[in-house]
Amino acid sequence: MKKEVIKMAGVSYAYHSGVTVLRDVNLSIMDKDAVAIVGPNGGGKSTLFGLILGLLKPVNGIVSVMGEKPEKVRNRLGYMPQYSVFDYEFPVNVMDVVLMGRLHFNRWGRYSATDKAVALNALDELGMADLARRPFFALSGGQRQRVLIARALAGEPEIMLLDEPTSNIDPGAQEQFYEVLRNLAGRLTLLVVSHDLGFVSH
Numbered sequence: 001m002k003k004e005v006i007k008m009a010g011v012s013y014a015y016h017s018g019v020t021v022l023r024d025v026n027l028s029i030m031d032k033d034a035v036a037i038v039g040p041n042g043g044g045k046s047t048l049f050g051l052i053l054g055l056l057k058p059v060n061g062i063v064s065v066m067g068e069k070p071e072k073v074r075n076r077l078g079y080m081p082q083y084s085v086f087d088y089e090f091p092v093n094v095m096d097v098v099l100m101g102r103l104h105f106n107r108w109g110r111y112s113a114t115d116k117a118v119a120l121n122a123l124d125e126l127g128m129a130d131l132a133r134r135p136f137f138a139l140s141g142g143q144r145q146r147v148l149i150a151r152a153l154a155g156e157p158e159i160m161l162l163d164e165p166t167s168n169i170d171p172g173a174q175e176q177f178y179e180v181l182r183n184l185a186g187r188l189t190l191l192v193v194s195h196d197l198g199f200v201s202h
Helices: 045-053 094-105 112-126 141-154 171-184 197-201
Strands: 005-012 020-030 034-038 060-065 078-080 159-163 190-193
Touching: 005 190, 020 045, 020 060, 020 190, 034 197, 045 060, 045 159, 045 190, 060 171, 078 141, 094 112, 094 141, 112 141, 141 159, 141 171, 141 197, 171 190
Parallel strands: 034 190, 078 159, 159 190
Antiparallel strands: 005 020, 005 060
């Protein structure tokens, strides 16, 4: 029998401006579910993720992730944010970015051989291993998205949250990206938010 891994009961959230973006949300997601959350821009989808990750606190209601408060299990979640702002002058390569997903395993300030092997395996799964030493800024939008998913996978998560994952992907790369999502579904709990009905229906 599948277990419940994410639960929201009567959850509401309002920003400091007083604008309520979520009201009385009730949600139950089971282990290994693949769930798409659809809505317009500004509809509260990213806020919902912030609550699941424990980055935001609800005004009312309860949020539970794997039976715990979200902030206690955050390291067991992988997250690809909607916007990734980076300095084009910063000398970081693809492997460096993916290794960031191993930071919570890293207690001594340097990455172990295991960290590097897991990161390379995540890149390989996303078809990006041959670009491990390429500067991150030199990648296309679709390649960056796959590297950021690899970064999330490198943390060996039980739940993966992808926020508008196709926002920077050109149409020619979308089919390849759909295959990535199909491979993730069933292996871990997968949550995707999108305003793109075409992507969700696919």
